[in-house]
Amino acid sequence: MRLALGALLLISLNVAATGAPLRFVVPDSWAMPMVQLERGRPTQGILYDVMLSLATQVGMPAEFHVLPRARVQNAMEHGEVDMRCYAAQSWLPNQSADYVWSIPLWTQPDLLISRQDPLTSVTAADLPRQSIGTVLSYSYPTLQPLFDTGRLHRDDARNQEQVLEKLQAGRYRYAVSNQWTLDWFNQRLMPGRQLQTVAVLQKQSVGCYLRNDPKLPVQLILRTLLSMKMSGEIDDIIRLYIGDAPSSERNGQP
Incomplete structure (x- = not known):
């Protein structure tokens, strides 16, 4: 065990000594509080803080590559980036064995939202024909059969915040968030x-995955993420942006 830990430490020290970065991919569809993008670069946000802390703790400089969501997996497969966070294995059913996954770190709840607070709950399958606010290139398994039959129609925006802005402006009655x-969006509203x-609509466990590359301290990265989760550091970061109890506690996340 000591030899294994020593080997991991040696790998991390060697990587840090050469200055090799840990390259994270950031979809340009992310918005606050996940990530704030300014001039094409992330500057703050829950996932930005988590990724930056992770890289610091494993002794590697963080490098962020902002890409369209449709190009994210291709960049991983071609070795242009090393790691992707806030992803679910169910989103990548045909993924090869060349990747290693972290433990689940958050839950991704797809919520159907509205400007009005209805007297009764809404069932998506019972909605009349209409457009629904969605994010470009995002998949919504619960709603896809309704999209396929034309019962509901996607009204795509570039990122999640733009979806909510269009909902607030009355472009459609319902959206997914x-x-x-x-x-975060509601914090600025009365x-x-x-x-x-x-x-x-549904909940999915999400985490991070990275290329199983011998040049990367893979096990050290995974152990560090586990430590960040178990110590409460990740939930503390969420509280900085959301306040009160983090979403993980409100939604029964792991």
Whole structure:
């Protein structure tokens, strides 16, 4: 055990000595509180802080590559980036064995939201024909059968925040959002104007995965993420942006 830990430490020291970066991919569809993009570069946000802390703790400089979501997996496969966070294995059913996954770090809840607070809950399958606010290139398994039959139509925006802005402006009656972005967006609105959750479409556990490359301290990275989760550091970062209890506690996340 000591030899294994010593080997991991030696690998991390060698990587740090050469200055090799840990290259994270950042989809350009992310918005606050996940990541703030300024002039094409991430500057703050929950996932930015987690990735930066991870790289620092393993002794590697963090390098962020902002890409369209449709190019993310291709960049991973071609070795242009090393690691992707906030992803679910179910999103990548045909992934090769060349990657290693972390433990689940968060839960991704797809919420159906509205400007109004209805008297009764909403069932997506019962909605009349209409457009739904969605993010370009995002998949929504619960709604896909309704999209396929033309019962509902996607109204895509570039990122999640733009979806909520269009909903608030009345472009459509319903939209899909994750809990973090909804909480962040509502912080700037008066209580009577805040967007409301009308249905939980689905929840998925998400984490990080990285290339199984001998040049990377793979096990050290995974152990560090586990430590960050177990110590409460990741939930503390969430609290900095969302306040109160983090989404992981509100939604029964791991």
